[in-house]
Amino acid sequence: MSTHDQGVRREPVVPPAQAAPRDLAVSREQCLALDAGDPLRRFKDEFVLPEGVVYLVGNSLGALPRRAAGRVRRAVEEEWGGQLVGGWNHAGWFQQPVTVGDRLAPLIGAGPGQVVVGNTTSIAVFQAVAAALRLRPDRRVIVSDVRNFPTDHYMVQGLAGLLGGYEVRDVAEGRFDDAAVVLMAEVDYATGARHDVPATTAEVQAAGALMVWDVCHSVGAMEVDVSAADFALGCTYKYLNAGPGAPAFLYVNPRHHAAAENVLSGWNGHAEPFAFEPGYRPAEGVRRFAVGTPHVLSFAALDAVLDLWEEVPMAQVRAKSMALTSLFVDLVGDALELASPADAVARGSQVSFHHPDGYPVMRALIDRGVHGDFRAPDILRFGFAPLYVGYADVHDAAVTLLEVLDKEVWRDERYARRLAVT
Amino acid sequence: MSTHDQGVRREPVVPPAQAAPRDLAVSREQCLALDAGDPLRRFKDEFVLPEGVVYLVGNSLGALPRRAAGRVRRAVEEEWGGQLVGGWNHAGWFQQPVTVGDRLAPLIGAGPGQVVVGNTTSIAVFQAVAAALRLRPDRRVIVSDVRNFPTDHYMVQGLAGLLGGYEVRDVAEGRFDDAAVVLMAEVDYATGARHDVPATTAEVQAAGALMVWDVCHSVGAMEVDVSAADFALGCTYKYLNAGPGAPAFLYVNPRHHAAAENVLSGWNGHAEPFAFEPGYRPAEGVRRFAVGTPHVLSFAALDAVLDLWEEVPMAQVRAKSMALTSLFVDLVGDALELASPADAVARGSQVSFHHPDGYPVMRALIDRGVHGDFRAPDILRFGFAPLYVGYADVHDAAVTLLEVLDKEVWRDERYARRLAVT
Incomplete structure (x- = not known):
């Protein structure tokens, strides 16, 4: 659950060339090459993901797998609708x-x-x-x-x-x-x-x-x-x-x-x-x-x-997860205080940072298409689901986060308004 | 939950003219007239009901309302798929x-x-x-x-x-x-x-x-x-x-x-x-x-x-419910021992009978398109959901039940086999 103000972002992710005044240790091109060699790459197509969103909240609610949509429809229309109470046995x-x-x-x-x-x-x-x-x-x-x-x-x-x-x-x-x-x-x-x-x-x-x-x-x-x-x-x-x-x-x-x-x-x-x-x-x-x-x-x-x-090899999931979280930590660098362990082995598949104004920062970030969430009192959380998050996604997320921080766009008062679920 | 061997019946309900050696107190034509004058009649179209089935298990699992199917699909595809974690707020x-x-x-x-x-x-x-x-x-x-x-x-x-x-x-x-x-x-x-x-x-x-x-x-x-x-x-x-x-x-x-x-x-x-x-x-x-x-x-x-x-006037639901259960009790007459109160006011929207071989009787009945259920040790249960069960349905159910009993078709050994959910 999260600080979400909208289901789908309004504008495209700001291209890194315009948005990243900082020199990042890893380029977007390098990230694209990592994605090309990713053995889990094919799984991204299994999921419905809104256009232009980098979804880093899979640690809260995972994205919709295409086959789940079909299966639920079948449970409703064929099983409940067609078998009625017989579904307890036959389905x-x-x-x-x-x-x-x-x-x-x-x-x-x-x-x-x-x-x-x-x-x-x-x-x-x-x-x-x-x-x-x-x-x-x-x-x-x-x-x-x-x-x-x-x-x-x-x-x-x-x-x-x-x-x-x-x-x-x-x-x-x-x-x-x-x-x-x-x-x-x-x-x-x-x-x-x-x-x-x-x-x-x-x-x-x-x-x-x-x-x-x-x-x-x-x-x-x-x-x-x-x-x-x-x-x-x-x-x-x-x-x-x-x-x-x-x-x-x-x-x-x-x-x-x-x-x-x-x-x-x-x-x-x-x-x-x-x-x-x-x-x-x-x-x-x-x-x-x-x-x-x-x-x-x-x-x-x-x-x-x-x-x-x-179909999923879990050892590859963990390997990619550690690589994604490490990449994000490296790219964000000292722009934020890390709340997660610095060693990837000691982390789950998420990265958290402290920020005294974490709530508006996260709202501003979501407004720019990078979805993480906020946890009271001061935690910015980013979850990396290796089945549908890639290396270039991590790069885009880091670039956008750094822009939100560097330009202090989160100070816009529209980001201060609290939503019911934060 | 029920004695169900199949989702959809295999053969049409036996027409009453062939199947009813008994003289019933109320004719199918009278029942059709009651249906024509039923103020709740329009609600039947709101439900998905398999062809040729008289569904009298709405007291266990109600039938699928058409608008539920659409609403679940929207929850999956638009809310989960489109809003992701933002659904906690926006949906x-x-x-x-x-x-x-x-x-x-x-x-x-x-x-x-x-x-x-x-x-x-x-x-x-x-x-x-x-x-x-x-x-x-x-x-x-x-x-x-x-x-x-x-x-x-x-x-x-x-x-x-x-x-x-x-x-x-x-x-x-x-x-x-x-x-x-x-x-x-x-x-x-x-x-x-x-x-x-x-x-x-x-x-x-x-x-x-x-x-x-x-x-x-x-x-x-x-x-x-x-x-x-x-x-x-x-x-x-x-x-x-x-x-x-x-x-x-x-x-x-x-x-x-x-x-x-x-x-x-x-x-x-x-x-x-x-x-x-x-x-x-x-x-x-x-x-x-x-x-x-x-x-x-x-x-x-x-x-x-x-x-x-x-949209449903509940007083009309209760009035029709009492009429349906009373009609069923009257039509079945002394062919079975009533387990429910004889007075409609003292009943819910269901009618139960005792039968020492209730399990195969119910299986034989379901095989003929009339769906009720069995409850150990000896109860045949019939639920009447007034939004989608009509008077002619009750007539068909009674005629089929009487046929199953009169011809003792339930003695066929295929009806003795127990299903997991009974």
Whole structure:
């Protein structure tokens, strides 16, 4: 979500020759050559991208994959319209939480029968942390990261308030030895800083706590492996490109399948949903973490997108992602204070900068066709989705950003007006 | 959801002249005359209905409204594809939980600022019951209806198990004087029996408990009024026709807006979601019951459908609904044991019968183009959506049902095979 004032930019990106008084370390021509040799180049045609926009908000909402549009249309017109209630059987709707989960699993290092899809990240946080607490009834501390995207921390606060008797401790205190569960994000939504998943998981588990990873900001941008974690969760509308409000996912380590409880015990997680029994009896395996009736139209887009991901070599995605973010950091140089780690390996697929007037700066930039977003209090965020962002795009974005800063065009009062979603 | 073996029937409905050895009290010609005089007749053209099918499962999944198909396509192609992340502001996505809630409110007797849309019925049950318990901390009994659609009762069991120290009591015991909250459905999913909302609400509240109504099986089929209740919730994919897995809604009586807590405290219910504060601070009013990022594509269909509902006179819907269900009961006569109340006023918009071999009977019926569904252990269910079901449809359905029973065609072994969703 972002500072967006318009869907499509009004004017073309200012050509670099006119707009770049600075000498940049890498030329646009060099960037075009990098694009020509990019092994992922063909994927850009899979996406609908508005003319003349450099879209650097794929870390918030991914662009529309062409095949998702067709698949959603089919779900509406052929499945709902043509099969009506029969779609639950014949279009496979009822099994989607686990069938789509199985298809998504390889993207997070999980196997079949370990991932359930549905609901939202917020709900998945609640399910994972509540299940973890019930697996560690002797401990009364929940460790969460106050710097994490707020919904994770808020959901933990709500759960702790509901239960009573729990301490919610910030992960920065670094004490896990009395913790029931530790909830962290692999990549920080604001700075893009990347945590060391294997090392942290091992440390947390050695302290006797359960590890829950939020991979919202890493899945689809790098090789993610949560297989050692106890639980993991994430959304599918960022780098995975499954559309606004696409369903979330929840990984449950198989070692917990027998004992873990889904406290949101809806009928979709029941062992026999169509027996209409009076008592809840959990399904075997990860299916018990399904809750209510799946959001079929949102699943349709995700299903189509997973076809695309089957063709994508993730090691190349990560390599290009690091190259793109490094290029952007190099081109922007000292014009802005970097908020992200300087080392590409320690970053996700985004670059953030501090600026005391970040909001109008971002609005001015969007007005010139370069779409990033602003995060309070002072963060300019730029996400680089390697499937549809190229090297020349990065060059154009940097040139335009430097122009906005050098000419101080962001001081125009029309950029100060706040939009509802910033 | 249903016993469906196919999306579209294979053969035309058997013409009544050949298929009806019985003398029926009302002729097909009389039914055609009723259709000709039906003030709701024009709405049938608003829906996509497969050729030759009598669709009596609108109480499970409503048919596709033509304008929903166009609206979803626009949400995908113009909003997501064209506006990208800007859609959160410009397509109004971020406000949809409350803007769509305001549009839905009149259908349940509520006012603006009292309904939030999102998630699923299961999640809404959890939110409402948990909030009620926190408003009545001195009481430790949750009254639920074991005959209600299972997810409601299962969610209560999960919540009680999470909290500990609560008794879950069946509503049939009739004791509310020590209850914190009572959860009931206005219309029973299996039998179609309709509860007296005003009388029950008054009785429960007089006993000092809070009343939560599930209106899944009444909203869109009659004039619903939950304004005296403490909370109410329902889905939008049955009579409202908003599509498979369309978002649920939650009504919160304004007298609880200041004190009621959303224990699923996601960032969408925060007072300032884009302030990214470390602590959860609930929004004013019903917005605090929003949870995570809304499922935008599913909202799009609902939004389109609410345009349609603005044109629908609900008193006429209820009048026609009672006429249709009464006609079906009369035509089927004593060929089956009625499971629904005999008095139309005491029914929702569905008719249920008992049959020991209900499953193959329904499969045989669907094979002949009449779509109802089966509910374990022995219920044949028929839902009558007055916007697209006519009197002649009811006649054809009854004639075909009587033929299936009289000729015992359901004994064909191909109808015995169970489908996943029954």
